Amino acid sequence: MPELPEVETLCKSMAPFLLDQVIVSVDVRDTRLRWPVVPLDFTKWITGNRVVNMTRRSKYLLWQFDNEATIIFHLGMSGRLGIFSDDTTIEKHTHVIFQLRDRMQVRYRDPRRFGLVEVVPPNELKTWFRFENLGVEPLSKDFGYKYVANLLKKSKKPIKNWIMDAQNVVGVGNIYANEALFRAGIHPTRPAYSLKNDEQRRLVQSVKSVLTAAIDKGGTTLNDFRNAQSEPGFFQLDLSVYQKEGQLCGLCSNIIEKIVMSGRSTFFCPSCQK
DNA sequence: AAACGCGCCTGCGGGC
């Protein structure tokens, strides 16, 4: 599912429910995710502890505990986290179940198993290896014109690949890369170094605006994204180019095209994006 | 060193 707006939506919808709750036990039903889940880590650091903070970094969701331990989640392509009563049917591909008080549970489900559920021991979060090479947060002031200009000039990558590279800026996946470039009026195959000053500014602004708009709509639900309450998002209704090959551009009425870049479907308006 | 392609998985929709 998940790019930044979806993880942010999940975080916002889950935090009010889970904050201050104690994890009574953790049931790892299948350890086979992208990296193996380690059941003993939950026994050692999580069981009996209370969630005191919930945040997002890049496309990771973080639960921080009163003992300074953290659980980090990545949803991969098909991961979901949802709140359930423990008497409801456990869906297929539910790999980890967090038991709470009052017969409530948080369930991690991930059919394709590209995701991650990992315990960071107390006080190691700041130096945790998964965050070592991450670039700036796109909605922070760090992601600004100066930062982008300095990096773009050093890169020969197509601009679409550049904004999807988490070493530059995190959280932008295929959907929002396509949509941001449409908003900026920039063709996805343009080499990063070739962007003019005004295009660099529009790129920064467009990445911020499309992510913010998607968060406001609760994310994009194409197939299976759901928030903590299993509700869909609605930004799919506001997409301009993604999966709209052959349809008319909303700005100029030319036909939206599809190409493949690095194996990913890429949609753009050949008239609006130069 | 940077950039690309592959592979990890399952499910779904379209074409025949």
Added chain:
DNA sequence: TGCCCGCAGGCGCGTT
């Protein structure tokens, strides 16, 4: 109806 194929929102790693 059922089978086969292509495709899917991510990301780390190996190769060039």
